[in-house]
Amino acid sequence: MLVMKSLKLRGEVITPSFTFCATTNAIEWCGMKPVFADIEEGYLCADPNHVNELVTKKTSAILATHVFGNPCDIGALQDIADDRKIRLFFDAAHCFGSEYKGKKIGNFGDAESFSLSPTKLVVAVEGGFLTTNDDEIARLGIMGRDYGHDGSYDCEFAGLNARMEEFNAIIGNETLKRLEKNLQMRTDLVGIYRQGLSKVPGISFQKIRDRSRTTYKDFPLILDEKEFGLSRDQLYESLRMENIISKKYFDPPSHKQRAFRQDIRLPVTDSIAPRIISIPLFSHMPKDDVKKVIETIKNIHENAEDIRKAL
Ligand SMILES: *Cc1c(COP(=O)(O)O)cnc(C)c1O
Numbered sequence: 001m002l003v004m005k006s007l008k009l010r011g012e013v014i015t016p017s018f019t020f021c022a023t024t025n026a027i028e029w030c031g032m033k034p035v036f037a038d039i040e041e042g043y044l045c046a047d048p049n050h051v052n053e054l055v056t057k058k059t060s061a062i063l064a065t066h067v068f069g070n071p072c073d074i075g076a077l078q079d080i081a082d083d084r085k086i087r088l089f090f091d092a093a094h095c096f097g098s099e100y101k102g103k104k105i106g107n108f109g110d111a112e113s114f115s116l117s118p119t120k121l122v123v124a125v126e127g128g129f130l131t132t133n134d135d136e137i138a139r140l141g142i143m144g145r146d147y148g149h150d151g152s153y154d155c156e157f158a159g160l161n162a163r164m165e166e167f168n169a170i171i172g173n174e175t176l177k178r179l180e181k182n183l184q185m186r187t188d189l190v191g192i193y194r195q196g197l198s199k200v201p202g203i204s205f206q207k208i209r210d211r212s213r214t215t216y217k218d219f220p221l222i223l224d225e226k227e228f229g230l231s232r233d234q235l236y237e238s239l240r241m242e243n244i245i246s247k248k249y250f251d252p253p254s255h256k257q258r259a260f261r262q263d264i265r266l267p268v269t270d271s272i273a274p275r276i277i278s279i280p281l282f283s284h285m286p287k288d289d290v291k292k293v294i295e296t297i298k299n300i301h302e303n304a305e306d307i308r309k310a311l
Contacts, residue, residue: 001029001091001141001244002032002141002144002145002160002162003110003111003113003130003131003132003137003141003160004026004030004061004270005030005086005140005157005158005159006111006136006137006140006144007060007061007079007087007110008033008048008133008136009030009060009061009087010060011032011033011035011058011059011060011062011125012032012033012035012056012058012059012060012141013027013032013033013034013035013059013060013061013062013063014035014036014037014046014051014054014059014063015027015034015036015037015038015062015063015064015065015147015254016038016045016046016064016065016067016269017037017038017067017107017253017254017255017266017269018113018250018251018253018254018256018266018269018272018273018310019037019045019065019067019091019250019254020065020091020093020250021091021254021257021259021260022067022091022255023063023065023091023254024254024259024260025145025257025296026063026284027063027257028260032060033058033159034041034260034266034271035055035059036155036253036254036255036262036264036268036269037050037055037264038049038050038267038268038269039067039199039266039268039269039272040073040086040100040268041268041272042206042207043070043073043207043208043209044067044068044070044204044206044220044272045064045065045066045067045070045071045072045073046062046064046065046072046073046077046142046240047268048073048076048077048079048080049066050232050240051077051094051101052082052084053062053078054216055080055086059084059086059254060086060087061081061087061088062081062086062088062089063089063090063091064077064090064091065089065090065091065093065094065099066090066091066092066094066095066105067094067206067218068094068206068210068214068215068217068219068220068249069094069095069097069098069215069217069218069219070098070109070123070207070208070209070214071095071099071105071209071212071214071283072090073211074090074100074108075101076107076292077109078108078109081109085165086168087109087110088109088115089110089111089112089113090105090108090109090111090112091112091113091215092105092106092112092113092114092131093113093114093115093117093120093128093216093217093219094120094121094215095112095117095215096114096120096121096122096179096215097121097122097179097183097213097215098213098214098215098241099212099213099214100212101211101212102153102211106129106131109128109158110132110134110137111131111134111137112131112132112133113128113129113130113131114128114129114130114131115128116128116129116168116172118264120180120184120217121175121179121182121215121217121283122175122176122242123170123171123172123175123198124164124168124172124175125164125168125171125189125281126168127164127165127168127172129164129171134167137292139152140156140157142232143157143159143308144157144160144162145157145160145161145163145164146159146161146162146163146223147160148160155231156241159214160271165203166185167229169196175278177189178283181283182283182284183215183283185283186215186216186281186282186283187216187226189281189285189287190216190219190281190291191289192290192294193219193279193293193294196290196291196294196298197221199206199296200213200223200228200297200301201224201227201228201229201301202223202226202228202229202301203220203222203223203224203228203297204290205220205221205222206220206222206225210219212257216219216223216280216281218247218249218274218280218281219279219281220249220276220277220279221277221278221279221280222272222275222276223235223275223276223277224275225275226244228301228304229301229304229305229308230274230300230301230304230308231274232248232274232275232277233274233307234307234308235277235297235311236248236277237311238300238311239279239293239296239300240309241295242296244279244280244293244296245280246277246280247277247278248277248278249276249278250276251273251274252273253266253269253273267291279293279297280281280293
């Protein structure tokens with residue numbers, strides 16, 4: 001919201017539908033219209049070709065999400081923003097520690113926004129921050145987090161109370177110290193998951209962009225119901241009965257939610273959303289628990305026919 005206010009954006013913002021609702025909420029709260037782009041098969045981030053098709057005279061910006069920590073096709077999106085003379089900024093909530101072509105996420109577009117809420121890699125209980133190389137966004141962002149004035153009580157624009165609490169900052173600083181270690185542990189656990197699940201029919205993984213690093217904020221499986229033998233919802237229920245809690249991120253996608261509903265077709269988003277499931281992953285997850293989840297999923301697959309009848 002502060003980036004959009006700082007840039008004085010109006011009109012339409014192109015954004016993926018396949019993201020957390022907070023991305024779309026921010027656009028709505030700034031009084032703009034979200035125009036939903038489809039995602040790239042495999043990578044699950046905004047599809048630059050579709051984004052380019054959606055640009056009109058009303059478009060003021062692209063707001064793309066680095067989904068599950070996997071960087072967007074930043075180069076292609078920046079080319080579009082430059083060509084069409086619109087702004088580009090990112091929802092980098094999942095990305096503390098991600099890299100794109102050897103450079104840390106936080107360096108790209110006009111600005112990037114990060115979250116420090118409990119499911120993220122660096123946690124301040126609540127809170128977040130934005131990064132920018134643009135002096136004007138920095139000036140207005142700092143002012144905007146404190147209602148929009150610079151200490152003079154003479155507001156330059158309508159800001160927010162978006163200050164960071166000291167208590168929260170202390171916790172954030174402590175978890176920041178563990179970021180590299182936690183990232184390494186997560187990456188190792190994902191390695192075990194990939195090895196254990198890659199031969200199970202009907203399961204595929206998010207593709208990670210070349211020369212990039214993801215945080216694995218989440219580790220989703222994409223199901224092919226015919227090959228796996230069960231639908232995503234049936235797998236979700238079967239895991240739940242074994243006390244394994246998974247998440248259906250991001251289903252429903254924004255364009256199908258009651259608040260934002262648009263009668264449009266986004267072929268990749270519409271195909272992926274009902275088939276994706278994020279399985280348990282946290283930095284300190286014991287390797288034995290990862291193996292248990294793998295064995296449970298294999299078992300569910302092997303007994304798919306019986307489960308289908310029982311559910
Ligand atoms: C968590 C999350 C947010 C919201 O972050 P807050 O710190 O709760 O404001 C925004 N976008 C995405 C993609 C998220 O996952």
